Structures are given as C-alpha cells and as structure tokens.
Amino acid sequence: MKKKIIIFILIIVIILAGILVLKNFWGTKENFYNENILVVGIDDSYPPMVFRNENNEIVGVDVDIAKAVCEKLGMDIKFQSISWASKEQELDSGNIDCIWSGFGYTEDRAKTMALSDTYIQGEMFFILKDGSEIKSQDELKGKKIGVQSGSIQEADLAASDFGKEVEIIPFSDFVTAFTDLGVGGIDALYISNTIGNYLINSRQEKYITIPSEVVSKSEGIVVGLKKDNVELRDKINSALKELESEGRLKEISEKWFGTDMINLEER
Amino acid sequence: MSLNQIINLGKVLFSGVGVLLQIFIITLILSIPLGIIIGILRNSKCRIISFITRVYILIMRGTPIMLQIIVVYFAPYYLFKINYDRFLAIIIAFVANYAAYFAEIFRSGINSIPKGQSEAAYTLGFNKCQTFFLILLPQIIKNVLPPVSNEVVSLLKTTSLAQIIGISEMFALAQKQANYYFSVMPLFMAGAYYLVLTFLVSLIFNRIEKKLEYYS
Numbered sequence: 001m002k003k004k005i006i007i008f009i010l011i012i013v014i015i016l017a018g019i020l021v022l023k024n025f026w027g028t029k030e031n032f033y034n035e036n037i038l039v040v041g042i043d044d045s046y047p048p049m050v051f052r053n054e055n056n057e058i059v060g061v062d063v064d065i066a067k068a069v070c071e072k073l074g075m076d077i078k079f080q081s082i083s084w085a086s087k088e089q090e091l092d093s094g095n096i097d098c099i100w101s102g103f104g105y106t107e108d109r110a111k112t113m114a115l116s117d118t119y120i121q122g123e124m125f126f127i128l129k130d131g132s133e134i135k136s137q138d139e140l141k142g143k144k145i146g147v148q149s150g151s152i153q154e155a156d157l158a159a160s161d162f163g164k165e166v167e168i169i170p171f172s173d174f175v176t177a178f179t180d181l182g183v184g185g186i187d188a189l190y191i192s193n194t195i196g197n198y199l200i201n202s203r204q205e206k207y208i209t210i211p212s213e214v215v216s217k218s219e220g221i222v223v224g225l226k227k228d229n230v231e232l233r234d235k236i237n238s239a240l241k242e243l244e245s246e247g248r249l250k251e252i253s254e255k256w257f258g259t260d261m262i263n264l265e266e267r
Numbered sequence: 268m269s270l271n272q273i274i275n276l277g278k279v280l281f282s283g284v285g286v287l288l289q290i291f292i293i294t295l296i297l298s299i300p301l302g303i304i305i306g307i308l309r310n311s312k313c314r315i316i317s318f319i320t321r322v323y324i325l326i327m328r329g330t331p332i333m334l335q336i337i338v339v340y341f342a343p344y345y346l347f348k349i350n351y352d353r354f355l356a357i358i359i360a361f362v363a364n365y366a367a368y369f370a371e372i373f374r375s376g377i378n379s380i381p382k383g384q385s386e387a388a389y390t391l392g393f394n395k396c397q398t399f400f401l402i403l404l405p406q407i408i409k410n411v412l413p414p415v416s417n418e419v420v421s422l423l424k425t426t427s428l429a430q431i432i433g434i435s436e437m438f439a440l441a442q443k444q445a446n447y448y449f450s451v452m453p454l455f456m457a458g459a460y461y462l463v464l465t466f467l468v469s470l471i472f473n474r475i476e477k478k479l480e481y482y483s
Contacts, residue, residue, distance in 0.1 A: 014300075017293045045446040052443040054272065056279040082433040086337060090433070093344035095353070175445040203449050 038075045040066055041082045041096030045173045048198040048256040049102030049221075050079075062221075064252045065119070065243070066100050072239040084172075085150045088112070091226055098232070099224035102195065104152040105267065106217040109224060114233045118220025119240055119249065121263040122192040123211075124153060127199075129181060130206035134188070137213050141165040143187035146177045152218045153190045160214045174199060192218065194261065220265060240264060268452050276444055276453055280460060283437030287464075290354075290426045290436065294361040295419065301362060302369025309374050320370070327367030333428060336360040340432045357429045361422070368418050376411035377403070409479045416472040420465050 042050045042058065050060040058079050070077040082090045090096050091113065105118050126140065134140055142165060147154040149170030157163035169186050171177040174195075180186050182205065190212065191199075200207050225233050241264065243249050249262045268276075309320040327335070340356040343349050380403050388398040430439035441457035 014296055017296050045443050047446060051447055052440075053447060054275050054279070054444070056282065056440065056444075080433060081435055081439075083431050086341070086431070089337075089341045089344075093341060093350045095350050173442055173446055175442070175449060175451065178449065179451060199449075 036075050037078050038066075038070055038073075039078050039080050039095070039097045040100045041087060041090050041098065042079050042101040043084045043087075044079070044081045044101075046102050046195065047202070049195060050100075061120075061252060061256045062100050062102060064255070065240075065249065068243055068248055068252070069236055069239040072242060073235055084148070087150075087224075091224065094226070097225065097229070098236075102192075103222055103224045104192075104218040105220050105222045106152060106155075108217070110267070112227060114225040114227055114229050115267055116223040116225070116233055116236050117240060117267050118222050118265045119244075119263070120194060120221040120253070120261050121265075122194040122218065122221065122261075124156070124190065124214065124216050124218070125193055125196060125212050126210040127181070127189040127191060127196055127207050128187065128210065129184075130208055132187075132208060134210070137162065137210060140188055140210075143167070144169050144185070146171050146180060146186040146189045148172070148174070148177070148191075152216065153192065156214055156216045156218070157190055159217075162214055178203065190214075194221070194257070198257065220263065222267070237266075268448065268450060272448070273452070273456075276448075276456060279444060280437055280440055280453070280456055283435065283440040284460060284464075286429075286434065286436045287423075287426045290357060290361065290429055290434075291423055293358055294365060294422060297358070298362045298365040299369055299415075301366040303373050305366055305370035306373030306377060309370055310377060324367045324370060327364050328371075332360070332364050332425065333431060335364055336428060336431050339363070353432045353434055356432060357434055361425070365418065365422055369415065372411050372414045372418065373407065375414075376407035379410050380406055405479075412472065412476055412479070416469065419472070420468055423464055423468060424461060 042062070044050050044052050044058055046060070048060055049062045050058065053059050058081075063079070066079075067077060080090075080096050082096065087099050091099060104122070105115055109115060126137065126145070128134060134143070141162070144167045145157065146169045147157060149172055154168065154170055157166070157168055169180075171180070174189075174191075177186070177189055178199070181189055188210070189196075196209070200209070223233070223236055225236075240249070244262065244264045249264070250260050253260050253262045305320055305323070308316050309324070311317045311320075336357060339360040340353060343351065384402060385398050388402050393402070426436055427438035429436045430442075435443075437460060438457050441453040444453040445451060
C-alpha cells in the first residue's frame with residue numbers, strides 16, 4: 001500500500017514537471033508566429049549598448065533605439081538574450097528576428113545577412129593600464145591582447161599582420177577582460193571606442209589608450225536580420241531616418257555617451 | 268559596493284536561483300528513472316540493445332555537454348526546419364547527458380547484488396518485476412547513493428551552462444551584474460549561493476543515507 005502511494009506521488013510529480021516544461025514551451029511558441037512582436041537578440045553584457053542595470057532590467061543605447069523604432073512601426077518588442085558565439089544560428093533558426101546589440105557592419109556579414117543602415121560609427125583603440133610603458137602599437141608586438149570572442153575586433157586582429165605577432169586572448173565578457181588587464185594577464189585590450197570610452201569612465205582605475213593602426217572591417221553599427229527579411233530591414237531603415245530627423249537618436253546618444261555619436265549612413 | 272547594492276544584488280541573483288532550481292529539479296526527476304532504465308538495458312542479454320546503450324553512453328560521456336546543448340537546440344532547425352523553446356532544449360540536453368551517467372552508476376549497483384538473491388526470490392514465487400522492485404532496488408539505491416549524490420551536486424553547478432543558449436539562470440545574471448558594477452563581487456555572491464545550495468543537497472542526501480541504514 002505504502003509503495004503504491006509513493007509511486008502515485010512520483011507519477012504526479014513527473015506529470016507536474018511535464019506541465020511546467022510544456023507551459024514554458026507554449027509560452028514562447030506564440031512569438032514564433034506572431035508577426036507583430038519583434039524578437040530582438042541581444043548580448044546583455046555589452047554596456048553601454050545593451051546591458052542589465054542593478055534591477056536586472058535590460059537598458060542601453062540599442063535598447064532605447066530599438067524601442068523607439070518599434071514604437072514607430074507599431075510593433076511590440078521582446079528582448080531575448082543570446083550567446084554571442086551562436087548569434088548566427090539563433091538568427092538562422094528564427095529564434096530571434098534581428099541582432100540589435102552593438103552589431104558591427106562587415107562585408108562578410110553583409111553577404112549572409114540583411115543589414116540595416118549604419119547609425120553609429122566607432123573607431124578601434126587599445127586600452128592599457130595607467131603607467132604602462134608601451135606608447136605605440138608597434139611596442140605591443142609579442143604581447144598578449146584581449147578581445148571579445150566572436151567580435152569584429154577579434155576577426156580584424158586575427159586577419160592583420162600585427163595580429164600574427166601578438167597573442168590574442170578571447171574573453172566572453174569585459175569584466176573578466178578588465179580584471180585580467182588589472183592583474184597583468186593581458187597587456188592590452190582591443191576594443192571599439194563606443195564601448196571602450198564608456199567602460200573606462202565607469203571604472204575607478206585609470207587607463208591609457210593607444211589608437212589602433214589595424215585595418216578594421218567595421219564600418220559602423222547596424223541591425224542584423226535574416227537574409228530574406230528585406231521588408232523588415234526597409235521598415236527599420238525608414239524608422240531610423242524619421243527618428244534622426246526628429247532628433248530622437250541624438251537625444252539617446254547624448255544620454256548614454258555624453259556626445260552625439262549618431263552618424264546615419266545608407267548601406 | 269554599498270550595503271544597499273549588495274542587498275539589491277542578492278535579490279537579483281535570487282530570481283536566477285528559481286530558474287536554476289527549475290532546471291535542476293526537472294532534470295533530476297526525469298534523468299534518474301531514465302538512468303535506471305538505461306542501466307538495466309545496458310545489462311541486457313540481447314546484444315543489439317546492450318550495444319545501442321553502450322554507444323549512447325559513449326557519446327553522452329564522450330562529448331562535451333556544451334556541444335550537446337548546442338546540438339539539441341539548433342540541430343532540429345537545420346534538419347527539419349523547426350524551432351522550439353530554449354528551456355525545453357536545455358532540459359532535453361541535461362536529461363540525456365545525466366541519464367548516461369546515472370545509467371553507469373545504477374548498472375554498477377545492479378551488478379553489486381549477488382545473483383543468488385534473485386534466484387532465491389524466484390524460488391519463493393516472486394516474478395521478475397517484483398524481484399527487481401521489492402528486493403533488488405532498495406539495496407541498489409543504498410549502494411549507489413554516494414555516487415548519485417556526486418552527480419546531483421555536479422548537476423547543480425552544470426546548470427550554469429544553460430546560458431549558452433541564452434537562458435538567464437543565476438550565474439548568467441551574476442556575470443551581467445558583474446558587467447554592470449564592474450566588480451567580481453556578483454560572481455563571488457553567485458559562488459556563495461551555489462555553496463548554500465550544495466550544502467542543502469548534501470544535507471538531504473545525508474538524511475536519506477541515515478534512513479537507509481537499517482539495511483546493514
């Protein structure tokens with residue numbers, strides 16, 4: 001008798017677990033077919049473009065811009081955090097509608113995705129510890145340089161002649177990278193100034209920067225969509241134009257960067 | 268970091284503990300019975316069945332769980348053009364992986380019981396099913412408890428891999444908060460949470476072990 005009760009309880013627990021799983025399953029299932037929700041793939045550890053604040057809310061430049069664009073288009077928005085290393089698969093499989101997270105334009109990406117107009121132009125530089133004796137890019141040869149894994153900077157560096165003379169250390173997030181820079185695990189961090197300046201300003205320690213001579217394939221920040229999703233791309237482009245002429249983009253940029261870094265350019 | 272920030276951080280991470288426990292409990296409930304079944308099949312006299320389970324265990328233990336998660340989540344799209352929920356994917360990946368480990372543990376447990384016991388049970392009129400559930404299983408459970416608790420504790424920490432497919436469990440939240448505060452404090456705090464959870468799990472296992480002591 002006792003055994004039967006235990007088995008009965010076990011069965012109920014398994015059924016409950018199944019329901020819990022299915023509930024989650026159906027909950028998101030709607031999004032796949034609901035055309036009026038824009039599912040935005042984000043890397044929410046990328047301040048100031050997209051990050052989580054102290055209350056775990058998703059905030060940042062791209063979040064504000066994406067919300068403004070969706071408002072213009074009359075769409076609902078849903079942010080889905082993704083692993084940056086598998087962003088292409090996420091987009092391909094339709095789990096997200098677009099990548100909107102400090103996503104840089106490159107020719108390779110333009111071949112495989114539909115990219116919007118660029119709206120922010122970034123330049124690359126090296127961040128070093130304050131008091132470092134290295135003063136130019138040439139002196140960095142033979143040193144260890146940290147980059148974000150899967151980023152344009154990593155690809156640029158790996159493709160350049162300079163990159164062959166340094167040791168490239170990929171990091172999944174910048175806290176680890178900065179901590180490693182602090183303890184001397186890496187000598188420099190190769191990064192875009194859009195995020196770099198914000199990171200330096202938000203830290204207590206002092207850093208110096210060296211301009212980069214590495215040829216970068218990055219030509220500004222864009223929204224990445226599935227190759228055949230041209231319709232949505234055109235809608236986003238026209239919404240971005242409207243927002244620029246209304247001065248909304250400038251407002252957002254000044255809120256986060258302190259300056260106007262908006263530079264809307266057609267692709 | 269100020270005290271207020273730390274309290275706030277504690278709250279944020281606690282919301283991630285919910286997701287962690289969901290993954291943890293559902294995976295355990297599904298993978299242990301599956302592990303027992305695979306363990307029995309692995310002992311099967313039928314060559315084909317035992318071969319299939321051996322290949323399964325080899326693949327599950329022989330490839331990184333990180334890869335398994337990615338395959339489980341993305342492969343259905345490339346094969347059949349369907350996409351599905353990431354939470355379901357992580358459960359499938361963890362259950363498939365942990366069932367393989369549990370299978371080996373339970374197989375060793377089954378083999379540790381002398382054959383004479385089942386023979387004696389058959390002569391007393393027990394059928395196969397009764398023999399397994401009433402006579403063998405209680406002893407097996409007692410024998411395999413320590414290695415099972417090992418796997419359970421390791422699962423607790425492996426849940427942090429759920430962030431590969433974008434599930435915001437506790438450690439992912441900690442990393443994002445670390446990015447916000449630019450401090451490793453959130454990571455240490457996540458470590459403390461894991462420690463507490465592990466402590467609770469070991470406490471439960473100690474209790475169960477005590478309860479089963481009457482067999483010896």
